[in-house]
Amino acid sequence: MLISGIHSRPKYAGLRVDRSGTHHIILSDTPRDIARMVEGLEPAPGPTEVWTVVGACTVTAAEERGPDGSVVRRAFRSRPLMFDMLGHRLARESMGLRLYAIGEEAFLWDVAALARSFGVDGDEIQLDHAGSERRRVFCVHCRAMTENVRTNIVACVGCGAHLTVRDHFSKRLAAFMGVQADAEVRGDLPPVEEIFR
Amino acid sequence: MTTEFLVPLRVREVEPLSPLLKSFVFEAADGGPVHPAGAGAHLRLLLQNRHQRWKNAYSIVSNPHDRSHLSIIVRKVAQSRGGSAFMHTEVRTGDVLASNPPANLFPIAKTARRHVMVSGGIGVTPFLSYIRAFQSSGAPWELHHFCREDEGALFERLLAPYGGGRIHVHAGQDLSILDASLRSQALGSHLYTCGPGPMMDAVLEKAAGAGWPKGKLHSESFGGEAMGGAPFTAVLMRSGIEVEVGPETTLLDALEAAGVDAPCLCRGGACGQCETAVIEGVPEHRDHYLNEAERASNTSIMTCVSRSKTQRILLDL
Known part of the structure; x- marks a missing residue:
């Protein structure tokens, strides 16, 4: 019972290095083949960093340089650690920076929101979806966020309402809107299906 | 067809700032508050004498929050169409002029985290109202003003009341002085430029070269430059x-x-x-x-x- 044709549903068109920028940071929510997934990295477009969430306690080397020294790689144990570092960095950055994020949608739009809070928007940031389609859902009734939703109907972590996960997306909240599915007749729910794989 | 909506403005004060610059302070002819004018707005005055009519646009330089008056600065242009010469020679305190209500084609970017202004000559005028707006909002800003060497003292004096330290008058200097500054401006800055066309083009090109995206570059051209040509x-x-x-x-x-x-x-x-x-x-x-x-x-x-x-x-x- 998804409502289709909603314009706020983000579309993604791949990442391409924007050579009008003077330096670049590419962020990924999991280890990926960045050279293959970001177009135009060769020849190096100026100082470039690739930041990756590895999600493992084995991460030790926080920073390493590529063979020619042009690309700096940073690994992070977790997203919170990456976001802390990113905020710290953006507070000190200068004009000319371009940001790129690749990963699941909640990650992409968390990066976008943090970047926006530092005035980075429009042409200065590119997002591309990769990985699971699972969603972060915002309950329009209690405002709680339910993470990693794979089904068309989900119980809100905040108020327990059964929410229909809509395609209606908020860039500000970095979440899809969830609206009570059985608001008319309590308990009258459509079949639950896994649709966001 | 345009629908002309004109408001009468009474000249409250005329003050010569230099042989070529004159400041005009207007109040509403009916004695009420003037129309609201956001920072960067301009007035288009309908000027006429027995032989000719002009519609000249002038940036409003007064504080956008002060509705008691609207001020402009008019430069007498040597080969002008005559409108600014008319302002300089004919318009006196107490005269009532017709004007379009303030319109704004050069507004401040509200989401900017820092505002960098680059002006040339009389192109500084919109930034005078910008600075008043920044002073009340607390937004960080800086102004780089370029002018002829012999006008440096004039603009230093004109800009002195607007806050030292953030204003840099580059009299008789080359735009290359901007290079280092454009490369080091904080993320989230917006750049505004107003002045002669070739100067603005050069400033925008420099900023683009320093990695500034189009969405953070703003310019306002003054009518008049390169106006003539073959009949x-x-x-x-x-x-x-x-x-x-x-x-x-x-x-x-x-x-x-x-x-x-x-x-x-x-x-x-x-x-x-x-x-x-x-x-x-x-x-x-x-x-x-x-x-x-x-x-x-x-x-x-x-x-x-x-x-x-x-x-x-x-x-x-």
């Missing part, structure tokens, strides 16, 4: 008349002189209001409104600044 004839299809456009006048001024009520707003090639369909002939585009493809198609012309490459141009007017 041509505008043939108006709907009105069925021919208008001669002389070497020293604009197409829009010639149309108005001929009694044609042509649409217009900014008179500086920026707003797009005066866009007119071209049926025959090749425009010489001088505006900032049409994009490359629209220019190449030669199907429309901005009458306020553009001219004709062909001796005759047939317009849908």
